[in-house]
Amino acid sequence: MTEVKVAVLGGSGVGKSDCIYTKHLCLDGRQIHLEIYDPCSQPQQGKLSLTDELHWADGFIIVYDISDRASFAFAKALLYRIRESHLAVCKKMVESSIFLVGNKQDLCHMREVGWDEGQKLAIESKCQFCELSAAEHYQEVAAMFTKVLRNITSNFKVKEKRRPSGSKSMAKLINNVFGKRRKSV
Numbered sequence: 001m002t003e004v005k006v007a008v009l010g011g012s013g014v015g016k017s018d019c020i021y022t023k024h025l026c027l028d029g030r031q032i033h034l035e036i037y038d039p040c041s042q043p044q045q046g047k048l049s050l051t052d053e054l055h056w057a058d059g060f061i062i063v064y065d066i067s068d069r070a071s072f073a074f075a076k077a078l079l080y081r082i083r084e085s086h087l088a089v090c091k092k093m094v095e096s097s098i099f100l101v102g103n104k105q106d107l108c109h110m111r112e113v114g115w116d117e118g119q120k121l122a123i124e125s126k127c128q129f130c131e132l133s134a135a136e137h138y139q140e141v142a143a144m145f146t147k148v149l150r151n152i153t154s155n156f157k158v159k160e161k162r163r164p165s166g167s168k169s170m171a172k173l174i175n176n177v178f179g180k181r182r183k184s185v
Helices: 051-056 069-089 105-110 115-125 138-161 167-178
Strands: 002-009 019-027 030-038 059-065 098-103 128-131
Touching: 002 138, 019 138, 030 138, 051 069, 059 069, 059 138, 069 098, 069 115, 098 115, 098 138, 115 128, 128 138
Parallel strands: 002 030, 002 059, 059 098, 098 128
Antiparallel strands: 019 030
């Protein structure tokens, strides 16, 4: 069974809840144990510390409210923090593991953040983007989570295909050049 951990991040009032959700499901014939962590991601005293979430999660959903510019600015800061953290750890961050979501599309008459602004931020941040209304269309939320899971599990497949690194790789190379090591008599 594949274990997938997704952190849902965003400011308060963007249409997410503070909870941990666990579910077993089957996606494309693959059994998945899904954990969704939705922390209270209010910056504490102006600090944006996501250390635990950054190390825990396989993927991130960054949510902002299209009718609240401040929530968009917070989402931008979250994206920057995630990218900064992952680039410090590895040279290339897997692009599809981060999704930017503009929520409350049902409040388009109060829109403060344009669709094109969200799309532009997603392109700059090398992540996926969508707008939806969690309040009116749960199917959109389900479809978005399905897309997130497919992207994360496809990244797992890419990771599984990588060559072993370090001493295992070197041992294989030596064995290929000089043949298998024989036992001493």
